[in-house]
Amino acid sequence: MRRQITACVGLLLGLASPLLWASAFSVVFINPGRSDEPFWRSVTRFMQPAAQQLGIELEVLYAERDHLKMIELVQQVTQRRRKPNYLMIVNEKLAGGEMLKLADRAGIKTLVTFSTFEGAQVAEFGQPRQKYRNWIGSLTPSAAEAGRLSALELVQQARRLGVVASDGKVHVAAIAGDKATPTATQRLAGAVRAFAGDSSVVLEQVVYGNWDRARAREQAQALMLRYPQLNAFWAASDLMAYGAMEAAEADGRTAGQDLLFSAINNSPEVLQARLDGRISALAGGHFAAGAFGLVMLYDYHHGRDFRSEGLQLRPQLFLLLDERRARVFLERFGNEDFSSVDFRRFSKHLRPRLRRYRFSLRRELQ
Incomplete structure (x- = not known):
């Protein structure tokens, strides 16, 4: 029996790239979402083939939308006998600071992804590699761009379809995420600026759905009663948009x-809703930040530090997912199998001539 196991292991090692096996290292990602939540599930599924292609030992721990559990998970990781080489965290509900402190004391190099420090947190935690030496950098999609793109498209579609109030204007209610997470506040800020720049738009009210479908449904019911001329709902996530749609129907x-x-999202369900016309404006692509963070760690681990490009990268990962892109996305990735994406082409270590990261899914959605 032992010989059979040894033979199987030997076969796997023989088939694998010697370079990858020799350079394998470990990463723990603290996923702030629920394990059955479409967006955070897609984040993990996009990271898995990236880790496989780059020879990274990836472990994903779900906090199930509990910011205190995120801190608890990091504490557990720091107390392990065999600690990971790297930790990836998200500044959800401003819990990133406490996680960073724990990791820094344990000597675990940390990359902040999706949502980094803003405002008062910057004054407290400073910049990467300064006060907290093991905080090596951050990769944060431009959340304000997601808000702007989806807001502008929503208004454009309302005009195209003639969905305006008796005063000829588009009356909008906004259902934002939460008041604490920087990503949430930036999405809302991008949308509010877009609406404010158009005199034909009336932003009636902003409410906070806390990323919850049922709460958004209740809020939408109240908003429709309060504002009879309401033409449109801007929502910071697909789940909250579904809740508002349920109330409307x-x-x-x-x-x-x-x-x-x-x-804002790219789950198969919301992409299909975009094709069906139930969702009129959709932005997505930010789910890729986790996998691209692994690429950065891979390069850093092999001596290609991203310092030359900046320690806090803000790539334009968000795309407006119109009908064509939504259809291509569903055809290629509808089952959330992303193994066909070549993540190695994004690596500076594997492509020495690459000077700047080109993190984007435009090529995959052509």
């Missing part, structure tokens, strides 16, 4: 016809 409205909705 219960009130006899038709999503995509007399009441329009926008969303």
Whole structure:
């Protein structure tokens, strides 16, 4: 039996790239979402083939939308006998600071992803590699761009379809995420600026759905009663958009016809809703930040430090997912199998002539 096991292991090692096996290292990612949540599930599934192609031992721990559990998970990781080489965290509900302190004391190099420090947190934690030496950098998609893109497209679609109020204007209600997470506040800020720049738009009210479908449904019910001329809902996530749509349909409205909705995400469900016309404006692509963070760690681990490009990168990962892109995305990745993406082409270590990262999914969605 032992010989059979040894033979199987030997075969696997023989088939694997010697370079990758020789340079394998470990990364723990603290996923702030729920394990069954479409967006955070897609983040993990996109990271897995990247880790496999780059020879990274990846472990994903879910906090199930509990920011205190995120801190607890990091504490558990720091107390392990065999600590990971790297930790990836998200500054969800501003919990990133406490996680960073724990990791720094344990000597674990840390990359902050998706949502980094803003405002008062910058004054407290400074910049990477200064006060906290093991905080090596951050990779944060431009959340404000997601808000701007989806807001502009929502208004454009309302005009195209003639979904305006009796005053000829588009009356919008915004369902934001939460008041603490920088990504949430930046998405909202991008949308609010876009609406404010258009005199034909009336932003009636902003509410905070806390990323919850049921809460967004209740809020949408109240907003439709309060503002009878409401034409559109801007939502910071697909789940909150679904909740608002459920409220609208219960009130006899038709999503995509007399009441329009926008969303931010790229789950198969929301992509199909975009194709069906129930979602009129959709931005997505930021789920790739986790995998691209692994590419940065891979390069850093092999001596290609990203310092020359900046310690806090803000790539334009968000794309407006129109009908064509939504269809291509569903055809290529509808089952959330991302193994066909060549993550090695993004690596500066594997492509020595590459001077700047080109993190984007435009090529995959052509």
